[in-house]
Amino acid sequence: MKLTVNGEPHEHQGGETPDALLEELGAKKEHTALLLNGSVVPSKEWKTTTLNENDEVEMLVFVGGG
Amino acid sequence: MTKDILKIGGEEFSSRLFLGTGKFSDTKTMIEAVKASGTELVTVALRRFNREQAEDDLYGPLSELSTVRVMPNTSGAMNAKEAIRAALLGRELSKSPIVKLEIHPNPHHLLPDPIETYEAAIELVKQDFIVLPYIPADPVLAKRLEDIGCAAVMPLGSAIGTGKGLSTADMIKIIVRDANIPVVVDAGLRAPSEAARALEMGCDAVLVNSAIAAAGQPAAIAAAFKIGTEAGRAAYNAGLMPTSEVAVATSPLTSFLK
Numbered sequence: 001m002k003l004t005v006n007g008e009p010h011e012h013q014g015g016e017t018p019d020a021l022l023e024e025l026g027a028k029k030e031h032t033a034l035l036l037n038g039s040v041v042p043s044k045e046w047k048t049t050t051l052n053e054n055d056e057v058e059m060l061v062f063v064g065g066g
Numbered sequence: 067m068t069k070d071i072l073k074i075g076g077e078e079f080s081s082r083l084f085l086g087t088g089k090f091s092d093t094k095t096m097i098e099a100v101k102a103s104g105t106e107l108v109t110v111a112l113r114r115f116n117r118e119q120a121e122d123d124l125y126g127p128l129s130e131l132s133t134v135r136v137m138p139n140t141s142g143a144m145n146a147k148e149a150i151r152a153a154l155l156g157r158e159l160s161k162s163p164i165v166k167l168e169i170h171p172n173p174h175h176l177l178p179d180p181i182e183t184y185e186a187a188i189e190l191v192k193q194d195f196i197v198l199p200y201i202p203a204d205p206v207l208a209k210r211l212e213d214i215g216c217a218a219v220m221p222l223g224s225a226i227g228t229g230k231g232l233s234t235a236d237m238i239k240i241i242v243r244d245a246n247i248p249v250v251v252d253a254g255l256r257a258p259s260e261a262a263r264a265l266e267m268g269c270d271a272v273l274v275n276s277a278i279a280a281a282g283q284p285a286a287i288a289a290a291f292k293i294g295t296e297a298g299r300a301a302y303n304a305g306l307m308p309t310s311e312v313a314v315a316t317s318p319l320t321s322f323l324k
């Protein structure tokens with residue numbers, strides 16, 4: 001499935017859920033927050049939300065900032 | 067004896083020094099500075115997950131500091147809509163409603179946009195955030211943000227990273243005089259004496275980042291900022307002496323030496 005992940009095209013091989021996507025990309029689930037097409041998806045919905053072709057996903061983590 | 071606790075939106079702090087976690091040379095240095103500062107609140111930013119830069123992820127290292135709360139900021143947001151989105155993302159990770167609302171679209175001066183900040187604050191308060199907005203040192207704006215339910219206001223001392231100190235001191239004094247919520251000076255401080263001066267003026271806390279991260283020895287200066295902040299608060303509580311236009315002798319001016 002073709003997705004845009006963090007601004008880059010990504011060919012997603014795994015299951016059609018954010019949970020599977022995070023697994024595939026090696027992201028630590030507890031450390032990551034998710035936007036799907038501009039909306040926040042809480043972690044409890046990661047296994048039940050369906051990803052669709054051309055969806056835009058943003059995966060965010062905490063980094064240093066003032 | 068009262069412990070002079072700082073209360074912001076129901077959260078209690080015994081340290082009046084907050085730290086930003088940006089600009090440090092590495093995470094280890096940042097954590098050492100955080101510990102040396104005695105802070106109980108640090109800010110973090112959100113950035114895209116990058117597998118190649120996993121060491122930048124602060125979630126793990128900060129989770130180990132049990133006395134330190136994490137306050138996500140909304141840096142990167144160009145407008146209210148983006149800031150609200152950032153706040154929601156931050157809350158997902160921090161599991162806490164406290165947020166530093168910052169919207170500074172112009173990278174040259176990084177001054178906060180008062181209009182977008184006000185609009186974002188209204189919405190974030192509605193969504194039960196504890197909102198700490200980063201603002202220009204504008205007493206009218208500060209009062210407006212208090213009126214719509216912000217938990218504190220964070221007026222800048224000088225532009226971020228400039229180290230120009232309390233260039234807005236006169237405006238901050240007005241904000242302090244009129245505020246019924248805590249006032250946290252955020253941005254531009256360079257020296258612990260400036261943190262002391264802010265607290266002496268009646269500010270409730272300071273937020274320091276560049277002054278520590280970009281110093282020669284971050285942990286050492288963080289410890290100095292801790293002392294400076296405590297000194298300033300102690301002085302404020304003790305009450306500074308009155309000023310006088312004319313000299314007032316401290317020793318008796320007897321004439322026995324003639």
